Amino acid sequence: MSIAIYPGSFDPITNGHLSIIRGGLVAFDKLIIAVASNPKKTPMFSVEERTDMIRESAPEPDRVEVDAFDGLLVDYCKKRNARVVLRGLRAVADFEYELQMANMNRHLYEQMETVFIMADDANFYVSSNLVKEAAKLGGNIQGLVPETVATRLTQKLAKTTGG
Ligand code: ADP
DSSP, X not given: OOEEXXXXXXXXXXXXXXXXXXXXXXXXXXXXXXXXXXXXXXXXXXXXXXXXXXHHHOSOTTTEEEEEEOSOHHHHHHHTTOOEEEEEEOSTHHHHHHHHHHHHHHHHOTTOEEEEEEOOGGGTTOOHHHHHHHHHTTOOOBTTBOHHXXXXXXXXXXXXXXX
16 A cells, blocks of 8 residues: 655645645555644644644545654654655745755655645645735635635634734
């Protein structure tokens, strides 16, 4: 059975991520979506909230596992017995960072491969950060994130702004 790990912050999951997940399910038998619990930036949502939102919106629960990890991705891959990491590419801006990460990971674990999938054109420019910024400023984020995420974002912003 072919397995790939799709790691990321998923703060929160967007339709761009979902497009990568759908592509990953064409290429692999099973995907492990691995939520990074120690991202560089302070996340808006806790790991539990982020994993819940993925579970609520990802397709094919029998082929998609959602988990959290901290520490090095290569250590998590070894622990899960997986050698393929799935990442998504948006506009060219992602390329350099992703190339550095893929090379660093291969340096740390030479049997590891990173596979890239491109989002469909409707979701090419969607990012968690832009969605959060737009939502904070009162913009309409329908169609960019799953329904459950839009609802939770509104609730979270109402709490943080005291509204
Ligand atoms: P990270 O903090 O690890 O970059 P993200 O949740 O921002 O975590 O992204 C996880 C992966 O999903 C990255 O490879 C990113 O390029 C990819 N991704 C996110 N949004 C999109 C999108 N709209 N199209 C293609 N890939 C995407």
